[in-house]
Structure formats: C-alpha cells, structure tokens
Amino acid sequence: MSVDTAAKQADAGDGAGRFLLDPYLDWAKGEGIPIHDDFGFDLLAVETGPWERYDARGCFAHTLGRGDFMSNYVLEVEPTRRTRPVRHLYEAFFYVLTGYGSTTVWLPDGTESSFEWGPKALFAIPLNCRYQILNASGVEPARLSCTTDAPLLLNLFHSPEFVFGSDAAFPDRVGAAARFEGDGEHSVYNQDSAKVQNVWETNFVHDLTSFKLYSFEGRGTGSMNVNFVLADGTMHSHVSQMPVGRYKKAHRHAAGTHVHAVDGEGFSLLWYEGDAEFRRFPWRHGFMYSPPFWMFHQHFNTGPTPARYVACSLGSRKYPFLALRRKSAEGSGAVSVSQGGRQIEYEDQDPRVHRMFLEALREAGVESRMGDAFDEAAIMALPPESLTGVIHTPRSTGPAI
Numbered sequence: 001m002s003v004d005t006a007a008k009q010a011d012a013g014d015g016a017g018r019f020l021l022d023p024y025l026d027w028a029k030g031e032g033i034p035i036h037d038d039f040g041f042d043l044l045a046v047e048t049g050p051w052e053r054y055d056a057r058g059c060f061a062h063t064l065g066r067g068d069f070m071s072n073y074v075l076e077v078e079p080t081r082r083t084r085p086v087r088h089l090y091e092a093f094f095y096v097l098t099g100y101g102s103t104t105v106w107l108p109d110g111t112e113s114s115f116e117w118g119p120k121a122l123f124a125i126p127l128n129c130r131y132q133i134l135n136a137s138g139v140e141p142a143r144l145s146c147t148t149d150a151p152l153l154l155n156l157f158h159s160p161e162f163v164f165g166s167d168a169a170f171p172d173r174v175g176a177a178a179r180f181e182g183d184g185e186h187s188v189y190n191q192d193s194a195k196v197q198n199v200w201e202t203n204f205v206h207d208l209t210s211f212k213l214y215s216f217e218g219r220g221t222g223s224m225n226v227n228f229v230l231a232d233g234t235m236h237s238h239v240s241q242m243p244v245g246r247y248k249k250a251h252r253h254a255a256g257t258h259v260h261a262v263d264g265e266g267f268s269l270l271w272y273e274g275d276a277e278f279r280r281f282p283w284r285h286g287f288m289y290s291p292p293f294w295m296f297h298q299h300f301n302t303g304p305t306p307a308r309y310v311a312c313s314l315g316s317r318k319y320p321f322l323a324l325r326r327k328s329a330e331g332s333g334a335v336s337v338s339q340g341g342r343q344i345e346y347e348d349q350d351p352r353v354h355r356m357f358l359e360a361l362r363e364a365g366v367e368s369r370m371g372d373a374f375d376e377a378a379i380m381a382l383p384p385e386s387l388t389g390v391i392h393t394p395r396s397t398g399p400a401i
C-alpha cells in the first residue's frame with residue numbers, strides 16, 4: 001500500500017469535513033447572525049443580530065418544514081438607515097412585517113427602479129439585480145420576512161462567492177417598469193371547474209390585506225385566493241382568505257411552503273396520517289410556519305373578521321419546477337384524498353376537528369357559519385371517549401404524483 005493510499009484510508013475514519021456537507025447551512029452559520037430552528041415563529045419577536053452582508057440586522061428563521069430548497073430570514077433595518085446593496089442568484093420574496101420604507105433595484109439595462117412600501121406589502125427582487133432597502137421612518141425599525149430558495153442555489157454551486165458575486169443578467173425577469181408600482185397582469189386558467197386558478201403577475205403588491213381575491217370554493221365555501229407570479233419567478237406565492245366563522249379543508253403537499261398570517265386570528269391543525277393527536281399552531285400577524293412534507297394541515301379563522309395569509313414556496317404557477325407543484329398548478333390540490341388528491345372533504349374529516357373549531361369560536365364569542373356542512377349539536381354532544389385514537393383520514397389512494 002502506498003503512503004498516499006494509507007493516508008487516504010486513515011482519513012476516511014470519520015470523514016469530518018469531507019462528507020455529508022450542507023453548503024447552505026455552512027454559509028448561514030458564517031453570516032454571524034442568530035439561526036433559529038423551530039416548528040414556526042412569531043417573526044415580530046425573534047431575536048436579530050448585526051448582519052455585515054446587509055449592514056443591517058437579521059436572523060435566520062428555519063422552520064422544521066422548510067424542506068430541501070427553501071428557507072427564510074428576517075431583515076431588520078434601523079430607523080433612517082439603508083442596507084448595503086447586495087445581489088444574489090437565489091430568488092427572494094420580501095413580506096413587510098412592520099415599518100415603512102423603499103427599495104431601489106438596479107436593472108440589467110442600467111436604469112434603476114424605486115418603490116415605496118408599508119406593512120403587509122409583498123415584493124420580489126428580479127433575479128440577481130442589485131438592491132437596497134431603506135427605512136424611511138426616523139423612529140420605527142422596519143422588519144421584513146424574506147423567503148428564498150437560497151438552499152437550492154448554495155447547495156447546488158457550493159460557492160457563496162458565485163451566488164453573491166455573479167454579474168449574470170436576467171432581463172426577462174424584470175418586466176415592465178410599472179410592475180414595481182403594483183401594476184400587473186391577471187390571468188385565469190381551469191376556468192370552468194372547481195380547479196380554477198387566478199394568477200396575478202407583478203413584482204410588487206402594496207397591501208396584501210386589500211388586494212383583490214377570487215372565489216376558490218374548491219377549498220371550502222367562501223374561500224378566496226389569488227396566485228402570484230412575482231418577477232417571473234420559479235418561487236410561488238398565493239394569498240388566501242377565510243370568511244368569518246368558517247375554515248378551509250385540510251390538505252397536504254410538498255415541504256417548503258412558508259405560511260405567514262397576514263390578518264385576522266385563528267389556529268392551524270397539523271397531523272400525519274396515523275397520528276393520534278393534532279399539532280396546534282395559533283397565529284396572528286407576524287406568525288410564520290411551514291407544514292412539513294405530506295403533513296395534513298388545516299387553517300381555522302376564529303376571529304370576528306375575515307382572515308388572510310400569504311404562502312411562499314418553490315414552484316410557481318408559471319414554472320412549477322416540481323412534479324408535485326405541477327399537480328397543484330393543474331388543480332389537484334383541491335381533489336379529495338379518496339380520489340387520489342390531497343384534500344380531506346368536510347364530510348370525511350375527524351369529528352375532533354370541528355369540535356375544536358366550535359370550542360375556539362365559543363371562547364372568542366364568534367358564531368359558526370358552518371351549520372350547513374355539520375350537525376354541530378351532535379358533534380358537541382359526542383362523549384369524550386369517542387374523541388380519541390388515530391385521527392380519522394379517508395382511505396388514501398397514494399401520493400398524487
């Protein structure tokens with residue numbers, strides 16, 4: 001055996017630094033800001049630290065269900081300050097948690113575009129454009145939630161120098177100048193079915209609480225939503241709304257969907273097929289979590305106003321990227337599990353679900369408006385011993401892939 005070979009074999013003992021690498025996490029650790037790992041977060045409360053890259057403050061908010069390709073960081077800009085201009089090859093959707101300010105984007109044609117934003121705005125940076133974020137307030141910090149596909153890019157190239165230092169230009173990602181002012185294009189497909197998809201293409205949505213939504217009854221009576229294609233991106237976003245006194249049907253899908261509560265209040269239930277207990281996650285503005293892969297989840301509005309949330313994930317309606325996301329774009333997200341889809345119809349759900357909803361409504365002093373779908377008196381009269389054991393799920397015909 002040569003000396004060289006013996007040395008290589010000895011080195012293979014623990015393989016530290018040579019195998020099972022995660023360049024994204026290595027990069028994140030090297031940024032020097034707090035890294036929070038949890039099921040979900042109150043992004044208004046998470047601790048931030050100085051972040052040299054942006055010359056601002058920030059932290060990583062790594063959800064348990066972020067999956068292989070997506071992650072999230074919080075960027076905090078102190079009053080009157082502006083961030084150091086940066087560019088990167090990953091896509092980035094910014095959702096404004098608090099504060100007022102503006103963003104300047106330098107475009108591939110040599111011009112620049114600036115737009116102003118306030119709380120609950122959503123905007124995307126066109127791919128690899130240099131940008132700078134300014135806090136216009138002299139008093140209040142601005143806090144933004146940034147959902148990205150940085151893990152995809154950093155684990156693919158394992159070169160932060162390339163991901164943050166490339167001069168590559170993608171002019172097709174920019175769109176018309178008015179798209180930074182909220183102008184856009186509305187399209188509809190699957191028009192004549194319960195699978196209707198309303199899509200709005202833009203770069204900037206100035207207020208998610210007032211943005212026009214469209215009926216999406218496939219997810220439950222009164223449900224409304226709109227899908228966004230932002231900056232011609234591969235990342236997806238949609239806003240959904242639940243009316244007062246109602247909730248959406250449970251469903252499951254790929255990992256990586258970062259769900260942000262926008263307004264209203266309520267809770268979500270999550271469970272895997274075969275579980276005996278639900279995981280319950282309360283939410284209001286600022287809360288963010290990601291349902292893990294193939295985990296059922298269901299959102300409940302228990303407040304006196306309609307409730308909205310915004311979700312950001314990989315695989316847009318325009319560029320689905322993943323087979324599972326293509327199925328969603330085709331409308332399979334609203335097909336019953338018993339028909340090969342991913343949704344649990346009201347009549348198939350475990351009685352504990354509606355009972356928990358009614359109890360939460362009673363506590364909040366809000367009336368249920370779901371008497372059309374459930375015998376609510378009978379559900380409230382069920383004996384406690386009937387509300388235990390494996391959570392009822394209709395017979396699944398397998399993953400819809």
Ligand SMILES: [Fe+2]
Pocket residue numbers: 251252253257291297
């Ligand atoms: Fe979902």
